[in-house]
Amino acid sequence: MPDWKRHLNIGLVLSSFLLVSCASVSTIEQMPSKNHSFRxxxxxxxxxxxxxxxxxxxxxxxxxxxxxxxxxxxxxxxxxxxxxxxxxxxxxxxxxxxxxxxxxxxxxxxxxxxxxxxxxxQPECQEDIPFDASLAAVPPQIEGAEKNRDLCIFPDxxxxxxxxxxxxxxxxxxxxxxxxxxxxxxxxxxxxxxxxxxxxxxxxxxxxxxxxxxxYDTETLNQHWLAFNQTPPSLALVQRALSDYGYGLIATGRLDQQSIDTLSAFQMHFLPWQVTGQLDNQTAAAVFALVEKYFPDKFQDLNRLYQSEVLADQIKQQQVFVNTQQSQISQDFRNQSTDKLPKVTNRARFKAYKGRGELLIETDDASSAEIYINEQRLSLDNFEAGNINRVSLHKRTIDGLNTLRVENIQPADASIRISIPYPTLAYEIAPYKEDFAELDRFIRKGINAGFPGLSIAVVHKGKIIKRTSYGHARKYDNRGQLLEDFEPLTSDHLFDLASNTKTFATSLAIMHLVNRGDLELDRPINHYIPEFSGNGREVILVRDLLSHSSGYAPELKFYRPDNVWGEYFYSQNKIKTQRLLLTALPFDSVYSGSQTYSDSNFMILGTLIERLTNMPLDQFMRESIYQPLGLENTLFTPLKHGFEANQFAATEIQGNTRAGNVEFPNIREYVLQGEVHDEKAFYSMQGVSGHAGLFSSIDDLSVLSQVLLNGGGYGNVKLFNHAILDRFTSPSGKQDTIGLAWQLARDKEREWHFGPYASQSAFGHTGWTGTATVIDPEHDLAVIILTNLRHSPVISIEDKFEFEAESSELARYGNIVSLVYETLIKLKTEKQ
Missing domain, CATH: 3.40.80.10 (Peptidoglycan recognition protein-like)
Structure with missing residues (x-):
């Protein structure tokens, strides 16, 4: 170092020392700054x-x-x-x-x-027992899954x-x-x-x-709550509101563990009567009310975003209306004088039934046109521009496929729009009453022998030709004793559909989403749910879950602490169960395309639907499928939606206990009536799952069956096109009897379900509670069988618990289906 720099440094040190020394002995004069705050x-x-x-x-x-x-x-x-x-x-x-x-x-x-x-x-808390993977036969990959939280009882x-x-x-x-x-x-x-x-x-x-x-101010809370009941804010927006208030939460739009924890903390502070960790409209309203009161500037941005969501939701609802409010044919026609395919253009086909059908014509500029149904020209007056011109087709239609041809629209440059709704059901029960006498005798014999109850509907060529109920909706009390007065079963009773949920909820939803372009069957689940990864999950396609080709075991009993994978996988909370399904559930076999029927597949598919639609599965089904079809008796968790227990056919007599022989936490011990029987659905998914939980009646299922016989629509509602239905009802793998969600009547293996007469195009499903459906497009036939066979005493056979009604011939649905086909075959033969 040069001498001059060394001398300079020494001088600076000495100067600093002198300044400090002077300050320590002299008075410090105060000069308060306005730029400060408290620590x-x-x-x-x-x-x-x-x-x-x-x-x-x-x-x-x-x-x-x-x-x-x-x-x-x-x-x-x-x-x-x-x-x-x-x-x-x-x-x-x-x-x-x-x-x-x-x-x-x-x-x-x-x-x-x-x-x-x-x-x-001092709260009294039970600490969760951590899962020791080393104790398992095959340690599961559990990254991303959440352990059970401590159970605490808080004193005042x-x-x-x-x-x-x-x-x-x-x-x-x-x-x-x-x-x-x-x-x-x-x-x-x-x-x-x-x-x-x-x-x-x-x-x-x-x-x-x-x-x-x-x-929060109560009035403000109420205002937001009423608004959110109409259009709930998105999870991402509520996450942002929580962040605006002060919580360290990132707006991801996903109900991850951080969000669950934050919602729980917020609810403990501001809604202590409902600490669930789940987002609901009251919680969202409380967050918004607090931000509006204490951070009005932030609330302006928050409210602007919410209003944009309201607008987007209105547009979406309009799109849903447009997507579903479509006729079988809804097509514009104009003269095609230069068309190179003159014998192809201005032609279409549609399904109808003899003596039924309607055609609607709309135009702004046409005065007339030649319209042919099955090559027979309709007698039409001049059109009224700007109005809907309705024309009955009852003199022209035949059973099955019909043809439409349009020619010579006047004036030459004008156009018309023609709509033809899908067929809807008619009732024609009386003329067939005696024809089903053999079927009635067979069912009554089983009822007299102790079978609890059965409802059946037969849909044939657009008509309900049989709709009958036998036996009783409930026979036993909570102790397993016979009631003094049995509850008679009627055709208005609702039934627990069990695994028919897979078809009449999950499958219909996925077909509809495919039709909308929101879902592709050959994309990996991981594309839609990124956390579905690890251990080969990335290669599992949507199609694999639908066809039971994923490699998962038939089920995992999440609701039991002693399930096969141990207490780590014990869950009686839907959010945790879904997290375990997506991130931790082990495979039962190496993925090889083998098909093993598994509830887990459809539990994951139900979660996929919720992720894609940003709404609970039951809400999506209600708003997008059932309500447009006018179905009021097809729903999940019906007791939470105004139904009474006596409106349902009862299932197991003493809950899930098998007459007191089964135990696990929170087990039900009373007659199940209006509550889903399936344990995974009830305890682990709170009643709403892709594999079970749906309730319905024979009337509503008749409509849904006609939707399928129509190829995807009913009246002015179109859910999906016929090509999509064909994909779902064709063999999907090595087993000819398994389609995408649907069971197929392809060989004798399924005769116990479909009987011996079903065509190769027939499809359907069964449910553990005693439900079965058969839909046969070749014969334009649907058979809906709803029973409550589990509402019967439990018997022990070789260390297995079974129900008395399982031994009945009525529990073999093929017996009933065969008698339906034989009746129709006889009627057809007599007619010829």
């Missing part, structure tokens, strides 16, 4: 979770955590004093170690700028504690004016994935009434 920004409430003595040891002894204040409990036997006191453990100006890894309103590490208050309060805080807390808090807020109402928070608010204190019993609203902390 303390938040006040954090905790409970200790242990008694007073253990709290002192944890908060005071060296090497542990700390807090600024501790409020004991008078009811705590380890508290040595008779008078309740507040103890200060750390000066407010000092840093206490109470928050840990934390975040609130843009600040992390809240120990640096918060005050913590610990209150002695003592009145004396709360009075001390209120007085202390008011003093703290007076000394620390930068603590805003929204910054008086709980430990669970700033660390929702780690903490649940001060818990749902903490009196946040009472503190608010004392001028401490934040709360």
């Amino acid at each position: 303390i920004k938040s006040l954090v409430m905790h409970f200790t979770a242990v008694n007073y003595q253990e709290s002192v040891e944890a908060l005071v002894d060296e090497g542990n955590v700390s807090s600024h204040y501790l409020i004991p409990s008078l009811e705590d036997p380890t508290y040595p004093q008779k008078e309740l006191k507040v103890f200060q453990l750390v000066k407010e100006s000092d840093r206490a170690w109470h928050a840990g890894v934390s975040y609130w309103q843009g600040r992390s590490g809240l120990n640096d700028h918060s005050i913590g208050i610990e209150i002695v309060n 805080f003592e009145e004396a504690q709360i009075k001390k807390l209120i007085a202390l808090t008011k003093d703290i807020l007076a000394r620390n004016p930068d603590i805003e109402p929204t910054a008086v928070i709980g430990h669970s608010d700033i660390a929702p994935s780690r903490k649940n204190d001060p818990g749902p019993k903490f009196p946040w609203f009472r503190l608010y009434q004392e001028g401490i902390g934040a709360w």
Whole structure:
């Protein structure tokens, strides 16, 4: 170093020393800046979770955590004093170690700028038993799945504690004016994935009434709630609102674990009567009401985004209406004088039945046209421009496919739009009553022998020609004793469809989504649900789940702690079950295209539908499938939607106990009536799943069967086109009897279901509760059989529990289906 630089450095050091020395002995003159704030920004409430003595040891002894204040409990036997006191453990100006890894309103590490208050309060918690993968025969890959949370019972805080807390808090807020109402928070608010204190019993609203902390205005909450009942905000928007209020949450649009934890923390603070961790309209309304009250500028952006979602939803609903409100034919016609295919253009075909059908003509500029049905010209008057011109086709139509041809539209440059609705059902039961006498005798014989109840509908050539119920909807009480008066079964009763949910819910939904262009069968599930990955999940296609070619076992009993994969996979919570299905469920075999019937496939497909549509499966089915068809008796969780138990055919007599021989947590022990029997659906999926949970009646299923016989539509509703239906009802793999969701009548293997007479085009499904459907396009026939065979006593056979009604000939659906075909064959022969 040059000498001049060395001398300069020495001089600077000496000068600095002299300046410091002078400052230490002279008076410092104050010149207050307006640009400052107080260090303390938040006040954090905790409970200790242990008694007073253990709290002192944890908060005071060296090497542990700390807090600024501790409020004991008078009811705590380890508290040595008779008078309740507040103890200060750390000066407010000092840093206490109470928050840990934390975040609130843009600040992390809240120990640096918060005050913590610990209150002695001891919840009783059962710690979850971690899963030891080494104990499993094949350790499952469980990355991404969430362990069970601790089960806690939270006690009330003592009145004396709360009075001390209120007085202390008011003093703290007076000394620390930068603590805003929204910054008086709980430990669970700033660390929702780690903490649940001060818990749902903490009196946040009472503190608010004392001028401490934040709360929403009831009127504002109600306004948002009413609006959200019409158009719920998206999950991503609620996530943003929670972030705007202060939570450390990223708006992903997915209900990930961080979101579940944050929703739980918010609900413990502001909606302690419903801590579910799930998003509902009341929770969303509370978040919006808080942001509107305390962060009006942020609310402006939030509300603008919500209004755009409302508009988008209206457009979507219009699109849904357009997608579904379509006739069988809805086509524009004009003269094609230069067309190179003159014998092809202006022609179409449609399905109809003899003596039925209607044609609708709309035009703005045409006055007349030659219209031929089955090559017979219709007698038409001049058209009324701007109006719908309705023309009956009853003199021209035949059973099956009919033809349409349009010629000579006048004036020559004009056009017309022709619509022909899909066929709808008619009732023609009386003329066939005696023809089904043999079938009636067979069923009544089984009923007289003890079979509980059966309803049947036969749909043939667009008509319901049989609709009859036999036996009883309920015969036993909750103890398994016969009732004095049996409940007679009627054709209005609803049934638990069990696995027919796979076809009349999940399959219909997927066919509709494919028709809309929202889903491709040959794309991997991973394309739509990215977390469905690892261990070969990336190669599983949508088609593989539909065709039972995924490699999953028939089922995993999530609802039992002693399931085959251990307690890690125990779940009686839909969100956790779905997470386990997507990220952790092990394969039963190496994927090779082999087909093993599996409920898990359709549980995943139900989740896929929810992900694609951004709404629960039951809501999507109701709004997009059942309501457009006018079906009011086809739904999930019917007891939550205004139905009464006596409107349903009963299933198992003593819940899921097999007459007291089966046990697991929360098991039902009463007669099941209006609640889905399937344990995975009821306990692990809260009643709504892609594999089971749907209820319906023979009338509604008759309509859905006619939709399928029509090739995808009914009246003015089109759900999918015929080509899509053909893909779903064709063999999908090595087994000819398995289509995409549907069972196929391809060989004798399925005769117990379809009987011996079903054509090669017939398809259908069965359900464990005693339901079966057969749909045979070649014969334009559908047979719907709904029974409650599980509503019968349980018997033990070789360590297996079975139901008495299983031994009945009525439980072999092929017997009934055969008699239906034989009746129709006889009628056809007599007619010829």
